[in-house]
Amino acid sequence: MPRRYGYFFLAPVVLFLGAVIVLPLAHAFWTSLHRVRGLSTTFVGLANYVRALTDDAFWHSLGVSVVFTASSVALHLVLGLALALLLDQLRFARTAMRIAFLTPWMVAPAVGATIWLWLLEPQFGVVNWLLRAVHVVNAPVAWLGEPGTALGAVIGVDVWRGVPFVMLLMLAGLQTIPAEQYEAAAMDGAGAWQRFRHVTWPNLRYLTVVATTLDVINTIRHYDIIGVMTAGGPAGATETLPVLLYNTAFRANRFGDAAAVGVLLLLVVLAFAAVYVKVARLDRIERT
Amino acid sequence: MKRPRRAGQAILWVVALVALAVTLFPFYWMLNTSLKPTAEVFASPPTFVSAHWSFDAYASLLRSRPVARYFANSLIVALGSTMLSVLLAALAAYGVTRFFPRGATPFVLFLLFTKMLPETLLIIPYFQLMSDLGLLNTYWALILAYSSFALPFSVWMLIGFFRSIPRELDEAAHIDGAGVLQTFFRVILPLARPGLVAVALFTFLIAWNSYVWALVLTTDASMFVMSVGIANMVGEYRVQWNELMAAAVIAAVPVMALYALLERHLVNAITAGAVKG
Numbered sequence: 070m071p072r073r074y075g076y077f078f079l080a081p082v083v084l085f086l087g088a089v090i091v092l093p094l095a096h097a098f099w100t101s102l103h104r105v106r107g108l109s110t111t112f113v114g115l116a117n118y119v120r121a122l123t124d125d126a127f128w129h130s131l132g133v134s135v136v137f138t139a140s141s142v143a144l145h146l147v148l149g150l151a152l153a154l155l156l157d158q159l160r161f162a163r164t165a166m167r168i169a170f171l172t173p174w175m176v177a178p179a180v181g182a183t184i185w186l187w188l189l190e191p192q193f194g195v196v197n198w199l200l201r202a203v204h205v206v207n208a209p210v211a212w213l214g215e216p217g218t219a220l221g222a223v224i225g226v227d228v229w230r231g232v233p234f235v236m237l238l239m240l241a242g243l244q245t246i247p248a249e250q251y252e253a254a255a256m257d258g259a260g261a262w263q264r265f266r267h268v269t270w271p272n273l274r275y276l277t278v279v280a281t282t283l284d285v286i287n288t289i290r291h292y293d294i295i296g297v298m299t300a301g302g303p304a305g306a307t308e309t310l311p312v313l314l315y316n317t318a319f320r321a322n323r324f325g326d327a328a329a330v331g332v333l334l335l336l337v338v339l340a341f342a343a344v345y346v347k348v349a350r351l352d353r354i355e356r357t
Numbered sequence: 358m359k360r361p362r363r364a365g366q367a368i369l370w371v372v373a374l375v376a377l378a379v380t381l382f383p384f385y386w387m388l389n390t391s392l393k394p395t396a397e398v399f400a401s402p403p404t405f406v407s408a409h410w411s412f413d414a415y416a417s418l419l420r421s422r423p424v425a426r427y428f429a430n431s432l433i434v435a436l437g438s439t440m441l442s443v444l445l446a447a448l449a450a451y452g453v454t455r456f457f458p459r460g461a462t463p464f465v466l467f468l469l470f471t472k473m474l475p476e477t478l479l480i481i482p483y484f485q486l487m488s489d490l491g492l493l494n495t496y497w498a499l500i501l502a503y504s505s506f507a508l509p510f511s512v513w514m515l516i517g518f519f520r521s522i523p524r525e526l527d528e529a530a531h532i533d534g535a536g537v538l539q540t541f542f543r544v545i546l547p548l549a550r551p552g553l554v555a556v557a558l559f560t561f562l563i564a565w566n567s568y569v570w571a572l573v574l575t576t577d578a579s580m581f582v583m584s585v586g587i588a589n590m591v592g593e594y595r596v597q598w599n600e601l602m603a604a605a606v607i608a609a610v611p612v613m614a615l616y617a618l619l620e621r622h623l624v625n626a627i628t629a630g631a632v633k634g
Contacts (some may be wrong), residue, residue, distance in 0.1 A: 072456055072457075074456065074537045075452050075455065075457055076452075076456075076457025077452075077537075078448045078449065078451055078452025078455075078456065079448070079449055079452040079453065079456075079457075081444075081445050081448055081449070082445045082446070082449035084447060084509065085501075085504070085505070085508075086471060086505065086508065088501075089483075089501050089502065089504075089505040090471045090474070090505055091481070093482035093483045093485070093486060093501065094474065094478075094479065094482070095484075096481045096482035096485065097478055097479065097481055097485065100482060100485070102480060129358060152376065155369060155372060155373055156502050158365075158369050158372065158383075159366070159369060159370070160366055161374065164620075164621075166373060166377070167620075167624075168616075168617050168620050169377055169380075169381065170376075170377065170380055171616075171624075172381060172384065172613060173380060173383075173615050175562065175566075175612060176384075176566070176608075176609045176612065176613065177565065177566035177567070177568060177583075177584045177608065177609070177611060178568055179540055179568035179584040179585075179587065179588050179610055180566075180583075180584060180587055180605050180608050181383070181567075181587060183587050183601065184384070184386070184387045184602070184605055185383060186591060187384060187386070187387075187390065187598050187601070187602065188383055190598075192399075193398070193399050193403070193598075195386055195400070198401065198403055205447045215511075215597060222541075227507070229380070229383070230501075230610050234486075237624060241624075278563070286473050289475075290475040290477070292476070292477055292567055292568075292569045293568045293584075296568070296569060296572075296588075297568070297588050297591065310475075311475060311477040314475075314477040314478065314481075314544075315477050315480075315569065316520065318477075318480070318481050319573060324481055324485070327481055328478070328481055328482075331475060331477060331478030331481065332478065334475045334477075334478060335474065335475055335478055338473050338475055339472075339473070341473075342469070342470065342473045345469075345612065346466065346469065354623070357416055
């Protein structure tokens with residue numbers, strides 16, 4: 070079939086992505102070079118970037134982002150892998166269990182966060198009641214009211230939401246490991262730990278890198294949970310870069326500054342994206 | 358893997374069920390609270406099971422707030438995004454695999470790039486553009502945005518699907534006198550149905566669960582989607598937790614049910630990309 074038909078099939082998606090992704094992206098760069106005040110827009114060069122990079126709020130926010138992302142991703146991976154190994158060992162009802170464990174990931178993060186707001190409510194929340202019943206704490210804790218616990222709480226909710234996805238990837242990975250490798254290991258007298266160390270883990274290593282990179286990219290951009298639970302507070306304790314970006318643009322109405330923060334965030338994400346593309350491709354070459 | 362018998366299985370099941378109980382407890386508490394009368398919501402100690410469970414909170418929620426409207430808005434936006442995104446993705450994936458097979462990799466890399474953009478960065482210009490075009494508080498603003506989120510993954514997935522459909526089928530249809538479009542809609546799409554279902558589910562899930570775009574792009578309460586309507590109730594001076602949890606049930610349960618039924622399609626699709634590379 071002639072090639073010109075090909076353009077006909079591709080044109081809609083190219084036009085669409087151009088209008089909905091590329092044009093807004095270009096516009097964001099443009100905005101980041103301007104000061105936007107209501108209807109007046111003045112070109113200010115790199116002033117917004119300079120202001121962001123010399124502002125403590127930006128560096129504080131970057132720090133919060135790093136803590137939030139590193140903790141969430143590490144816990145997603147450890148718990149996700151543990152759950153996958155566990156489910157993979159069950160003799161029956163594995164699909165039903167997988168569906169059940171996947172539930173937190175299927176519900177809107179904003180809705181999940183709302184449920185957690187009620188669980189963590191200081192006076193009447195069930196979490197404080199349970200913790201007091203077993204004497205872990207003596208007085209009700211204002212989880213989202215204190216800087217220290219607030220960051221921990223939003224990380225906890227993100228872990229709850231994010232573990233199932235890693236579990237899903239790892240389960241799929243476990244199913245691709247050939248049974249012969251385990252049989253060979255068993256013949257050599259390998260125990261459970263040795264089987265994990267020498268068969269399971271080497272087979273999952275590539276998938277772990279892919280899952281980590283994807284998860285970092287998704288977590289560092291995440292807004293919804295923090296937006297609903299704390300909006301960045303108290304005193305900026307949970308103000309990750311996306312939250313700073315949102316607050317700067319839509320609460321303080323400083324679009325130029327917000328766009329500059331966004332471009333800086335994009336650079337961080339792209340660094341991880343580059344790693345991802347590299348890793349994903351290396352594997353393709355190895356296997357051919 | 359070799360699976361342990363008897364005693365080993367019993368221990369594994371205990372651990373698995375405890376983990377499951379922790380994972381699902383928030384949903385139990387959502388349901389439990391939504392069924393309580395207002396007075397009991399603030400009881401101490403809290404009641405885990407109640408003799409006074411009823412749907413009163415649902416009734417008063419539906420009376421006091423346009424939740425049915427929020428639900429309809431979510432549904433319209435999610436279905437609209439799904440239709441648009443699946444159509445665009447199918448066209449693009451077919452076009453690439455059949456006409457530009459060597460362009461597939463750069464195309465997919467470009468799509469991956471768009472998937473990695475921080476959404477809060479794109480919201481700013483998107484909000485400005487929609488505002489200039491007078492599209493704030495319309496379904497279109499949300500449908501266009503949500504379609505674009507799911508599109509990269511959908512195209513990527515469908516490229517794999519269309520590759521597995523032999524090109525001889527296209528040629529046979531062509532020889533039988535079918536035009537390019539006819540071949541695409543009548544011959545290829547029906548064969549790609551499992552892939553289309555997976556992509557549709559994925560898009561629907563993204564659109565239904567999205568929050569921050571709708572938060573920015575809708576200011577008129579009659580245009581709120583479920584997630585925004587619910588988060589909006591949180592900000593109120595005196596939160597009616599049983600009504601709020603009832604709203605959460607209405608937002609969450611239909612999707613949970615749908616996905617429990619169709620989980621296999623979705624799981625296959627999502628894991629295929631990451632596991633196969």
